[in-house]
Amino acid sequence: MKKHNFSAGPCILPQEVLLKASEAVIDFNNSGLSLIEISHRSKPFIEVMDTATALALELLGLEGKGYKALFLQGGASTQFLMTAYNLLETKAGYLNTGTWAAKSLKEAKLFGEVVEVASSKDANYNYIPKGYSVPSDLDYFHCTSNNTIFGTQIKDFPTSPVPMVCDMSSDIFSRTLDFSKFDLIYAGAQKNMGPAGTTLVVIKEDLLGKVTRAIPSMLDYKNFIEKESMFNTPPVFAVYTSMLTLQWLKDLGGIAEIEKENNKKAKLIYSEIDLNPLFKGFAATEDRSTMNATFNLVDDKLKDTFDEMAKEAGMNGINGHRSVGGYRASMYNALPYTSVAALVEVMSELERKA
Amino acid sequence: MKKHNFSAGPCILPQEVLLKASEAVIDFNNSGLSLIEISHRSKPFIEVMDTATALALELLGLEGKGYKALFLQGGASTQFLMTAYNLLETKAGYLNTGTWAAKSLKEAKLFGEVVEVASSKDANYNYIPKGYSVPSDLDYFHCTSNNTIFGTQIKDFPTSPVPMVCDMSSDIFSRTLDFSKFDLIYAGAQKNMGPAGTTLVVIKEDLLGKVTRAIPSMLDYKNFIEKESMFNTPPVFAVYTSMLTLQWLKDLGGIAEIEKENNKKAKLIYSEIDLNPLFKGFAATEDRSTMNATFNLVDDKLKDTFDEMAKEAGMNGINGHRSVGGYRASMYNALPYTSVAALVEVMSELERKA
Ligand SMILES: Cc1ncc(COP(=O)(O)O)c(C=O)c1O
Ligand SMILES: Cc1ncc(COP(=O)(O)O)c(C=O)c1O
Ligand SMILES: [Mg+2]
Ligand SMILES: [Mg+2]
Ligand SMILES: [Mg+2]
Ligand SMILES: [Mg+2]
Incomplete structure (x- = not known):
């Protein structure tokens, strides 16, 4: 019996995506080779990566607006530290709406001063704080669009006088938003996009290059922008399956x-x-x-x-x-x-x- | 026509592994669900992770010797910085035998003093330096067992008075060695173990806890040891396929x-x-x-x-x-x-x- 799959992530993917992904593991596009045994520098895989990143920007309505889409490893949790490593010079503001938001805030504290702009911890995160305002002396403001654990979702994003960073792991591609309000969006693939093992980062390029600290190569967004997500070997299967899901979504409208x-x-x-x-x-x-x-x-x-x-x-x-x-x-x-x-x-x- | 696949990585995997991995993407162990749409906290996946880590230790002959096996994300390149982040307090020594060795050395420099113990760069890395000795005032000594790009391989490892860290990305599980000579071994899966997207780290637990710096959660080996590679969502497909390959190797002898x-x-x-x-x-x-x-x-x-x-x-x-x-x-x-x-x-x- 096919189950009704309400899993919180990793979670259900479109059946046709699973079929195509399964097929590619045996024979990728009739090449006589499996998707997972070809070089990531081969033309067929570069095409997969290009298609996946282009689809992500297209679906979000962010083409030609100065954004780059990247497929990284490490999960959304690695973005908790990467965002701070790359962007936090002096002070950042965080909206604390749940477990994941609190974790992102905790990591940022290793890199500079962190202000909790508002919090709903007082009520076990069963609501979204409102009526706060985002200070203008921050390097960036970080929020979590959807709180996977508590089932709350930001309906109206604040107007932010500073760059806005958003963890959209659990609701990206699920609702129309003016995504150009955000300067950096990240999302683990394993909810609306694909299997666990890759994380989408959509970043406005002009956001980078403003911190003075040295950034390790693998944590530096610039390296992945320059090498189009191939600074090192990408998680081939997860990127391919994400591409299939984004294509499925585009075909749906x-x-x-x-x-x-x-x-x-x-x-x-x-x-x-x-x-x-x-x-x-x-x-x-x-x-x-x-x-x-x-x-x-x-x-x-x-x-x-x-x-x-x-x-x-x-x-x-x-x-x-x-x-x-x-x-x-x-x-x-x-x-x-x-x-x-x-x-x-x-x-x-x-x-x-x- | 099935090709003869000499790809340097990602690379050829056993045909029976590809078949099983492909099947699991549709229906995992007759569960009615795909491997990639179940929770990583579910019993069937925890079993996969436990089996994969146990097989890795067993094949290396490191069971019951104080080692833990971890499956992480980020590729071997992330280990270049994680090893230094976790282990380099004052000074480390690196053997420079190729492009990857040089990159690992470069990352370590962000965290402390680094000594190049020996190098074969003078001859475009076409040989392995010999006759050097490893200083005893180092936090650790780092080497690369096999130089994927140049085709050289260390046959005799030095006797090291300090903990020995080895990048075995391109020859792990390929030859018998006394693996207990090493205190930390890491290897991207995408050569002898599985698809790109996970990295095996085998670490002697007593190596940790000696640096004074604060380590971001996702870069701290201790968190992954404590949570048995599930500190955050693991790369499910890559771990499963690695488990299949390790099982294949065990069955072969x-x-x-x-x-x-x-x-x-x-x-x-x-x-x-x-x-x-x-x-x-x-x-x-x-x-x-x-x-x-x-x-x-x-x-x-x-x-x-x-x-x-x-x-x-x-x-x-x-x-x-x-x-x-x-x-x-x-x-x-x-x-x-x-x-x-x-x-x-x-x-x-x-x-x-x-
Ligand atoms: C909103 C949100 N952020 C971050 C994470 C952590 O993601 P990962 O396990 O990929 O690090 C999750 C996981 O469920 C999440 O729901
Ligand atoms: C010996 C060695 N170390 C490190 C790497 C880098 O691995 P990754 O691309 O997974 O970061 C490679 C890649 O081929 C390698 O051969
Ligand atoms: Mg939450
Ligand atoms: Mg009721
Ligand atoms: Mg090399
Ligand atoms: Mg000849």
């Missing part, structure tokens, strides 16, 4: 189209959470993420019954993160509406039974 | 068995290089690598003819690196003897024709 689907899925699950008396949502209503819906049972005694029913119905990955408990349904781009409908059906069934 | 094959392949190609008057070897005879055979045509006018014949015969990836020119036949563990025989046949054919 791009971000604007997938956003409609994502909104429908979110509406369906949140309606059930609200209407069904057995469940309550975790995140503040106006800050609810379209990617990760977090919710709890009102009465924990129903847990075993619900878990059993969900398992029977083929649900995978709906357990909440330990810092929130309860449930988390991650509904990334590739998750079909029918999977959300199936989960909602189990929730309704519990109500009918209980 | 381990390093001692593959070493016999590698010696046979090396003997075959070097005999041809020596006996065929049209070719000459690049590396000093006693330092010749069993992994990368570098050679040139005596008369460059035969280049087009030879290249055409090699192409006809299905040879892939035999062009030399630009810093050496000529040819490089990389003969990693998964390359069959028959591929070397086929290349030698083309070389003989050229002699018969010319």
Whole structure:
């Protein structure tokens, strides 16, 4: 039985992407060689890298605006330190909206003064702080667009007088935004883009070259810009599969189209959470993420019954993160509406039974 | 036509590994889910990681000797800086035997004093320096076991009075060595182990905790030891495929068995290089690598003819690196003897024709 895959990441990818990626591992474009046994400096792979980076910029509407797209290794967590290494000369501001935001802030402290511009830690990160303003004496302002663990999402980004850096790991390519508001965007591939093992960095070139410290080669964005993500051997399979997913998204109609689907899925699950008396949502209503819906049972005694029913119905990955408990349904781009409908059906069934 | 794949890395992998990896991208162990869409914290993936790290230690004969095996991201190039970040307090010594060795030395200079213990740069790295001794006032001594670009290989490692760190990217698992002579071994997967996208680090735990600088979380070996390579999301596909290759090697009989094959392949190609008057070897005879055979045509006018014949015969990836020119036949563990025989046949054919 094919499962309903609500995993928070690594997570569901389009079936046609999996098929093509699987095929390429045996024979890449009828070359008689596997994708993973050819040189990354060969023409066919350079074409993959060029296509992937071009698609990323095109989908984000950032072509011809001074941005470069890079595929790096190390996960989004490496970006926590790379952003600071490359950009933090004196002082940076961080918006603390969850576990990942807090980790990015912690790394930055190794490189300079860090101001927590606002935080929702007081309420276990169940909301997005509002009404703060970004100081103008910062090297940059860092925020996290979507808080994977807590299920909150920034709907209105602040107007920032300083360059804005954003960790979009868990909602990139899921909704239309004016991406040109950001000077550096990064995202681990393993939610909306591909397998774990590569991280997309989209960076405005004029942001670089302003810190005085020496930067190790592998942490210096400039080296990867100059060598078009091939400063060293790139993670070939992860980049190729990301390229396939970006192509799939483009063929679907791009971000604007997938956003409609994502909104429908979110509406369906949140309606059930609200209407069904057995469940309550975790995140503040106006800050609810379209990617990760977090919710709890009102009465924990129903847990075993619900878990059993969900398992029977083929649900995978709906357990909440330990810092929130309860449930988390991650509904990334590739998750079909029918999977959300199936989960909602189990929730309704519990109500009918209980 | 299946090619003869002499690519220097990424490079040939065992056919059965490619088949299993391809299958797992569609359906992992009949779970109904792809390997790349399940949580890395799920039991099936934790098992993959545990198996891969255990196999690495077992094959190297380092079980129960205080070592940990880690699968990281960032390539061997990230190890150039991570080794120094974690180990270099005052002074380190480097053996400069090639491009990669020189790069590792360059990164270390950002973190402390660096002594070039010996170098073969004077002869474009065509030999391995000998007769040097490793100073005893170093934090560690760093060497490169096999010089991928130049085709030289250290046959006798020095006795080192300080911890020994070795970049074994291009010959790990290819020959028996007393691996317990080393305190830290690292190797990008993309030669003898798997696809690009993960790096094996084998580290003696008591080596750590001796530098005073603060280490960013993602560069701190301790975090990855503590979280068993899962400090953040690991490169799932690359680790899985590496596990398959290590299992393949174990089933073959381990390093001692593959070493016999590698010696046979090396003997075959070097005999041809020596006996065929049209070719000459690049590396000093006693330092010749069993992994990368570098050679040139005596008369460059035969280049087009030879290249055409090699192409006809299905040879892939035999062009030399630009810093050496000529040819490089990389003969990693998964390359069959028959591929070397086929290349030698083309070389003989050229002699018969010319
Ligand atoms: C918003 C966000 N940032 C960062 C990370 C860390 O990503 P990685 O594991 O690739 O380092 C995650 C992982 O889930 C995330 O959701
Ligand atoms: C001996 C050696 N060290 C380091 C590297 C760099 O590896 P990576 O591209 O994974 O950073 C290579 C790459 O070929 C190599 O052969
Ligand atoms: Mg979070
Ligand atoms: Mg309710
Ligand atoms: Mg070299
Ligand atoms: Mg000769």
